[in-house]
Amino acid sequence: MFKNFPGYSVLEKIQKNKSHKRERKLPLNAIKLIFIAVISMVVAMLPTESFGIEGLTVVHQRIIALFVFAALMWLTEAMPSWVTSMIVVTIMLFTVSTSSFSFLRPEGNVGLVPFKSIFACFSNPTIMLFIGGFVLAIGLTKVKLDVALARVLLKPFGTRSEVVLLGFILVTAIFSAFVSNTATAAMMLAFLTPVLRSLPADGKGRIALALAIPVGANLGGMITPIGTPPNMIALDYLASQDMGISFVDWTIKMAPFVIVLLVLAWLLLRFMFPFKQKNIKIEIEGNIRWDFKTWSVVVAFVVTIFMWMFGTDMWGIDTNVVAMIPIAIFCATGILTRRDLEEINWSVLWMVAGGFALGVALNYKGEGSQSLSSLIVESVPFGNFSPLVVMILAGLICFGFSNFISHSAATSLLVPVLGVVASGLGTALDGVGGPQAMLVGIAIASSVSMILPISTPPNAIAHSTGFIEQKDMMKVGIIIGLLGLVLGYAMLIFIGF
Numbered sequence: 001m002f003k004n005f006p007g008y009s010v011l012e013k014i015q016k017n018k019s020h021k022r023e024r025k026l027p028l029n030a031i032k033l034i035f036i037a038v039i040s041m042v043v044a045m046l047p048t049e050s051f052g053i054e055g056l057t058v059v060h061q062r063i064i065a066l067f068v069f070a071a072l073m074w075l076t077e078a079m080p081s082w083v084t085s086m087i088v089v090t091i092m093l094f095t096v097s098t099s100s101f102s103f104l105r106p107e108g109n110v111g112l113v114p115f116k117s118i119f120a121c122f123s124n125p126t127i128m129l130f131i132g133g134f135v136l137a138i139g140l141t142k143v144k145l146d147v148a149l150a151r152v153l154l155k156p157f158g159t160r161s162e163v164v165l166l167g168f169i170l171v172t173a174i175f176s177a178f179v180s181n182t183a184t185a186a187m188m189l190a191f192l193t194p195v196l197r198s199l200p201a202d203g204k205g206r207i208a209l210a211l212a213i214p215v216g217a218n219l220g221g222m223i224t225p226i227g228t229p230p231n232m233i234a235l236d237y238l239a240s241q242d243m244g245i246s247f248v249d250w251t252i253k254m255a256p257f258v259i260v261l262l263v264l265a266w267l268l269l270r271f272m273f274p275f276k277q278k279n280i281k282i283e284i285e286g287n288i289r290w291d292f293k294t295w296s297v298v299v300a301f302v303v304t305i306f307m308w309m310f311g312t313d314m315w316g317i318d319t320n321v322v323a324m325i326p327i328a329i330f331c332a333t334g335i336l337t338r339r340d341l342e343e344i345n346w347s348v349l350w351m352v353a354g355g356f357a358l359g360v361a362l363n364y365k366g367e368g369s370q371s372l373s374s375l376i377v378e379s380v381p382f383g384n385f386s387p388l389v390v391m392i393l394a395g396l397i398c399f400g401f402s403n404f405i406s407h408s409a410a411t412s413l414l415v416p417v418l419g420v421v422a423s424g425l426g427t428a429l430d431g432v433g434g435p436q437a438m439l440v441g442i443a444i445a446s447s448v449s450m451i452l453p454i455s456t457p458p459n460a461i462a463h464s465t466g467f468i469e470q471k472d473m474m475k476v477g478i479i480i481g482l483l484g485l486v487l488g489y490a491m492l493i494f495i496g497f
Contacts, residue, residue: 085354
């Protein structure tokens with residue numbers, strides 16, 4: 001991620017370990033890839049009538065095969081998620097777009113997706129929102145404003161062990177609401193590592209403190225739309241269906257829910273891992289220099305957050321457009337350099353763009369043909385299903401997937417499918433929060449998935465300290481995950497979005 005912030009060395013070590021593991025799994029991944037390719041080819045070559053969907057075209061069938069390919073690749077992790085997205089987009093351009101091979105095009109080009117619409121996914125407004133968030137994080141770390149903020153925010157929590165634990169959870173959550181949760185976890189762990197080493201080896205307090213980082217980072221990302229990729233994936237789909245949720249509406253609804261969850265997590269960690277040492281002293285080194293660049297970052301940060309919160313209602317400025325403010329200011333002032341642009345997490349952006357491309361293909365309605373999503377809605381009697389049962393099952397499936405695969409991949413996979421289901425259920429969803437509740441529920445389910453070290457990068461970073469055993473992470477992850485699902489869906493059903 002960003003080489004300027006504290007804790008980069010931890011991240012670098014994690015990435016190297018992941019690379020080594022992938023190298024060891026190459027033969028197995030090759031077998032997975034061959035198996036998935038065969039399954040996808042079979043789906044693509046089956047008689048169209050075998051799907052039982054009236055009006056299905058050969059282009060629709062290829063899109064289904066691509067969806068199966070993406071789903072299996074993301075679930076098995078035969079390749080990194082962003083690589084899968086790039087493969088899917090490339091195959092889509094050559095097989096189902098208006099620029100596909102001429103011998104693959106149906107008569108009259110019926111149902112082919114405009115290739116420009118697929119390419120547009122890489123410059124989707126939500127992608128710019130991602131980049132704006134990444135650039136803000138770069139600015140904060142370059143002028144050491146993140147260190148200064150951490151020092152100021154942690155100071156009110158004093159030295160009492162249990163209160164310091166609460167401080168780390170809350171401060172990590174605040175940072176994670178605006179900065180990548182991976183970067184946040186690495187930064188906070190850099191501040192915490194000296195403390196962990198100073199605590200008694202036979203006490204459980206350091207387990208609680210080490211777990212405070214992934215808990216705060218994973219849950220804090222739900223507070224704002226830019227906090228974590230699943231939020232933006234769900235919001236993008238809703239916006240494409242004219243059901244968009246504003247930055248301020250999201251934050252107002254999510255903040256109280258997340259605060260309650262964070263407090264419950266704190267109580268749980270206190271109970272499961274009591275401190276042997278009553279007092280802890282936190283010393284965060286590093287002084288901020290208040291020069292022109294620092295003030296530029298402060299102004300950009302304040303203006304951007306203000307515009308995200310109130311710009312839409314006051315002046316009608318879209319949230320995604322606001323993301324250009326820090327980019328323009330940091331470029332103009334020299335804060336953002338060419339090297340910094342190289343450090344943006346482009347793999348996440350490509351991964352998300354691939355998910356958007358699948359959504360475009362599923363929902364595209366060409367001349368003389370219906371969209372694949374509308375055909376599925378017509379062929380499956382969704383009206384006979386209980387909306388509440390569908391929502392809960394969707395949340396549990398997402399929770400299960402997200403503990404083993406990328407949260408972004410799980411959300412990209414499930415959001416288009418649930419969008420189709422939501423269309424089929426229609427007004428039946430009104431009694432349980434509407435379509436927004438169903439899709440926002442997926443973002444919540446993915447964010448509270450933190451059972452294993454592989455579930456999220458913050459989990460992996462915390463586990464790398466050596467102070468946490470996998471069984472401890474599993475206990476905490478299961479309890480917080482289930483609490484998050486119950487409280488999250490209760491909020492969505494009774495309060496709505």
